Amino acid sequence: MSERAHLAVVGAGPAGLAGALAAAARGVRVTLVDAAEQAGGQFYRQPARALGARRPEALHHQWRTWERLRDGIDRHLTAGRVTHLTGHHVWCVQREPDSFTVHALRGPAQEEGVTVRADAVLLATGGYERVLPFPGWTLPGVVTAGGAQAMLKGGLVLPGRTVVVAGTGPLLLPVATGLAAAGARVAALVESAGPGALLRRAPALAAEPGKLAEGAWYAGRLLRHGVRTLSRHTVVEAHGTDRLEAVTVAALARDGRTRPGSARRIPCDTLAVGHGMLPHTDLAETLGCTLTGTAVRVDEEQRTDVPGVWAAGESTGIGGAALALAEGHIAGRSIAARLYGAVPDPRSWAAAARARARQRAFFAALDPVYAPPAGWADRITDDTVVCRCEEVTAGQVRTAAGPLGAGDLRTVKLLTRAGMGWCQGRVCAPAVAGLTGCPLTPGRRPFARPVPLGVLAELPDA
Amino acid sequence: MVGAACAWYAARAGLDVRVVDRGPVAGGTTGAGEGNLLVSDKEPGPELDLALLSARLWAQLGDELGTAFEYEPKGGLVVAATPDALTALHAFADGQRSAGVVADPVRADQLPSLEPHLATGQAGGVFYPQDAQVMPALAAAHLLRASGARLHTGRTVTGVLRTADGTVAGVRTDRGDLHAPAVVNAAGTWGGDLAALAGVRLPVLPRRGFVLVTEPLPRTVRHKVYAADYVADVASDSAALRTSPVVEGTAAGPVLIGASRERVGFDRSLSLAAVRALAAGAIGLFPFLERVRALRTYAGFRPYLPDHLPAIGPDPRAPGLFHACGHEGAGIGLAVGTGQLIAQRLTGKTPELDLTPFRPERFESCEEHETSGDSEDFKDHDTDGGDTP
Numbered sequence: 001m002s003e004r005a006h007l008a009v010v011g012a013g014p015a016g017l018a019g020a021l022a023a024a025a026r027g028v029r030v031t032l033v034d035a036a037e038q039a040g041g042q043f044y045r046q047p048a049r050a051l052g053a054r055r056p057e058a059l060h061h062q063w064r065t066w067e068r069l070r071d072g073i074d075r076h077l078t079a080g081r082v083t084h085l086t087g088h089h090v091w092c093v094q095r096e097p098d099s100f101t102v103h104a105l106r107g108p109a110q111e112e113g114v115t116v117r118a119d120a121v122l123l124a125t126g127g128y129e130r131v132l133p134f135p136g137w138t139l140p141g142v143v144t145a146g147g148a149q150a151m152l153k154g155g156l157v158l159p160g161r162t163v164v165v166a167g168t169g170p171l172l173l174p175v176a177t178g179l180a181a182a183g184a185r186v187a188a189l190v191e192s193a194g195p196g197a198l199l200r201r202a203p204a205l206a207a208e209p210g211k212l213a214e215g216a217w218y219a220g221r222l223l224r225h226g227v228r229t230l231s232r233h234t235v236v237e238a239h240g241t242d243r244l245e246a247v248t249v250a251a252l253a254r255d256g257r258t259r260p261g262s263a264r265r266i267p268c269d270t271l272a273v274g275h276g277m278l279p280h281t282d283l284a285e286t287l288g289c290t291l292t293g294t295a296v297r298v299d300e301e302q303r304t305d306v307p308g309v310w311a312a313g314e315s316t317g318i319g320g321a322a323l324a325l326a327e328g329h330i331a332g333r334s335i336a337a338r339l340y341g342a343v344p345d346p347r348s349w350a351a352a353a354r355a356r357a358r359q360r361a362f363f364a365a366l367d368p369v370y371a372p373p374a375g376w377a378d379r380i381t382d383d384t385v386v387c388r389c390e391e392v393t394a395g396q397v398r399t400a401a402g403p404l405g406a407g408d409l410r411t412v413k414l415l416t417r418a419g420m421g422w423c424q425g426r427v428c429a430p431a432v433a434g435l436t437g438c439p440l441t442p443g444r445r446p447f448a449r450p451v452p453l454g455v456l457a458e459l460p461d462a
Numbered sequence: 463m464v465g466a467a468c469a470w471y472a473a474r475a476g477l478d479v480r481v482v483d484r485g486p487v488a489g490g491t492t493g494a495g496e497g498n499l500l501v502s503d504k505e506p507g508p509e510l511d512l513a514l515l516s517a518r519l520w521a522q523l524g525d526e527l528g529t530a531f532e533y534e535p536k537g538g539l540v541v542a543a544t545p546d547a548l549t550a551l552h553a554f555a556d557g558q559r560s561a562g563v564v565a566d567p568v569r570a571d572q573l574p575s576l577e578p579h580l581a582t583g584q585a586g587g588v589f590y591p592q593d594a595q596v597m598p599a600l601a602a603a604h605l606l607r608a609s610g611a612r613l614h615t616g617r618t619v620t621g622v623l624r625t626a627d628g629t630v631a632g633v634r635t636d637r638g639d640l641h642a643p644a645v646v647n648a649a650g651t652w653g654g655d656l657a658a659l660a661g662v663r664l665p666v667l668p669r670r671g672f673v674l675v676t677e678p679l680p681r682t683v684r685h686k687v688y689a690a691d692y693v694a695d696v697a698s699d700s701a702a703l704r705t706s707p708v709v710e711g712t713a714a715g716p717v718l719i720g721a722s723r724e725r726v727g728f729d730r731s732l733s734l735a736a737v738r739a740l741a742a743g744a745i746g747l748f749p750f751l752e753r754v755r756a757l758r759t760y761a762g763f764r765p766y767l768p769d770h771l772p773a774i775g776p777d778p779r780a781p782g783l784f785h786a787c788g789h790e791g792a793g794i795g796l797a798v799g800t801g802q803l804i805a806q807r808l809t810g811k812t813p814e815l816d817l818t819p820f821r822p823e824r825f826e827s828c829e830e831h832e833t834s835g836d837s838e839d840f841k842d843h844d845t846d847g848g849d850t851p
Contacts, residue, residue: 092732094732103734111753390714406487408489410486415488417714420675420757420758421757424758446760450755450756450757453745456738457741457752459737
């Protein structure tokens with residue numbers, strides 16, 4: 001090809017940045033397309049510049065890694081090898097005979113259509129939080145754990161004064177410590193997994209000493225802030241009339257049921273709740289990439305099974321920033337070689353491949369520990385709203401799956417409208433799956449975000 | 463939907479009914495349908511007769527169960543952009559009126575009172591009060607439930623049982639045999655496969671359509687509104703992409719925009735060309751839609767037969783086998799009439815419509831002609847047969 005090969009990277013978090021960096025360093029022209037105003041993704045989310053934060057690193061772990069990434073990208077930006085399209089929300093990537101078209105929306109209301117043509121695509125679309133419903137979860141004052149973290153990192157604001165952090169998963173620790181360090185009173189950290197479950201997986205986890213040290217570091221910080229950790233506990237209800245006033249937590253027995261008499265009420269104005277993460281796979285699914293479970297399937301080079309499409313980071317399976325960096329780096333190197341017709345030598349990324357293997361093993365061991373507690377769906381009362389966009393209750397979902405004969409998420413959606421609203425089922429699908437016993441399958445979302453009809457009508461010819 | 467309607471009317475006629483589906487309820491084309499119950503787009507003939515019968519039956523069901531599946535007798539408005547198109551539309555409506563359709567001419571200056579947000583500059587239109595709408599998946603699920611038929615979902619028919627003299631005696635499934643003196647093939651777009659299991663040929667083929675669904679809006683589109691050229695597209699035999707906008711508000715709030723038509727086998731991948739044409743056409747009718755967001759789009763596969771009429775009735779090639787499939791894009795609307803006719807035939811009554819035009823064996827004589835151009839579709843069908851939408 002006469003011009004330099006052109007790679008579009010969707011997502012400017014750790015995976016996308018590492019991929020862009022590795023490819024740009026090897027002669028590929030890169031366009032980085034990202035919804036945020038600044039690079040970093042959720043993990044390295046930066047305070048808005050206007051806020052003039054003096055020490056943003058106080059809210060971050062692994063700040064050095066971020067500085068190296070940022071400086072590397074800055075050099076390529078200056079040299080014109082990387083173009084960074086900020087505030088661009090990608091709604092579809094389309095495969096053409098010899099190229100790809102990335103369709104994005106920009107502008108204050110995401111009303112303007114933009115297209116980017118590229119020879120290859122790296123999908124680094126990250127993940128999103130899984131939140132399982134419980135009575136009262138729609139009260140103002142209940143936020144996602146990641147949402148609370150984003151407010152803190154991006155806006156330098158606290159979601160409330162007295163916070164309970166609850167759910168399950170490795171995200172809860174940094175969220176609780178971050179909130180405490182920023183001055184919130186963290187009334188409790190409520191984790192449904194028990195410490196014993198972690199110990200039983202100790203060999204796999206010990207293979208990643210850095211991660212354990214990280215966990216110990218957070219635990220120490222929690223102690224210093226006097227945060228009470230309630231393991232093998234769950235929030236059974238959030239209380240309040242106009243907004244959150246308190247939560248009831250209860251201890252979990254081995255079978256997942258709550259222990260009788262263990263319920264206690266904790267006053268709070270904010271509940272930050274999360275139950276792990278799910279991969280963003282909409283763009284990959286529409287491109288025709290094969291998914292495994294809820295994640296994009298990739299090979300050793302991070303290639304999907306659609307030629308010209310690579311994927312890295314949380315979209316290929318939840319595994320955190322260190323794994324995303326390793327996968328992004330490998331993808332970038334593979335792309336650089338393949339775009340110029342060469343077969344890459346995996347030995348050139350051996351260190352990244354080792355890091356990838358370790359991180360994947362670590363998260364594979366962690367995954368069952370941080371699974372939602374057995375019986376969580378049974379605790380959702382029939383009048384609890386499950387789909388907030390369409391205001392569908394747990395009772396309606398149960399009716400659809402029972403007497404009306406729905407056997408999968410799509411049919412439950414058709415019969416109840418659960419998942420038909422603004423979020424297109426991203427929030428409620430895990431809950432609906434749990435309530436009905438249907439497998440959690442990734443939804444088919446040809447539009448990864450809502451698109452004005454005017455933008456669709458003006459699409460350029462393929 | 464057709465299967466649910468057959469179950470409903472057969473059960474009401476006193477038969478013991480079982481419904482078998484390899485997927486869930488409404489898992490096929492029903493789940494991808496808009497729920498149009500239209501008489502307005504049909505020219506005089508057997509399909510219009512079936513549509514008129516169905517419109518009456520839907521109105522009865524609407525009284526009985528209608529709120530459960532959002533039955534709305536809201537009427538359809540067909541608009542013509544040019545004087546020529548209006549002349550053609552009026553001639554078309556004249557023919558329909560003689561067949562029993564209520565079709566009221568609407569002058570250009572009367573259009574705003576029917577649809578305040580319609581684009582200005584239209585030549586005129588025709589209003590069809592008999593057009594209506596249901597939410598198809600809910601209609602199928604609630605009819606099935608109310609029918610009392612036993613439902614076997616997630617169960618795949620793998621064979622048709624025949625007695626020594628060739629009479630159909632039930633179906634073989636992946637989870638055991640179901641014995642019955644009559645089997646109704648309501649497999650929609652996959653009806654040809656089921657017919658093949660009984661050793662008979664029924665050339666049902668898929669014609670893909672995309673639907674765009676907008677964000678929920680307050681009621682801004684009051685009727686089912688479409689451009690006069692939609693009728694030509696419905697009747698067209700072309701394999702290429704054809705789009706003419708059909709715009710309608712729904713009880714739940716979103717505006718639905720159909721309807722593209724193309725013959726591409728069972729290819730579900732997104733066609734931005736189809737979506738673009740739908741969006742442009744809808745904005746042409748309702749300019750305010752330009753700033754409204756589409757939340758999703760999906761494809762469905764209309765089951766069509768070469769002469770664009772469904773197959774309804776007994777199959778003389780396999781005694782005991784009845785067909786109720788191939789309704790193309792009108793299956794939701796025509797389902798209830800079809801179910802009624804099938805139930806009448808199953809119980810030995812004289813069907814209230816002549817079934818001759820719908821004879822399933824009518825393609826036997828022209829086999830050579832029919833198969834030649836469509837073999838590609840069949841190939842797709844085989845490889846993708848497991849992917850019930």
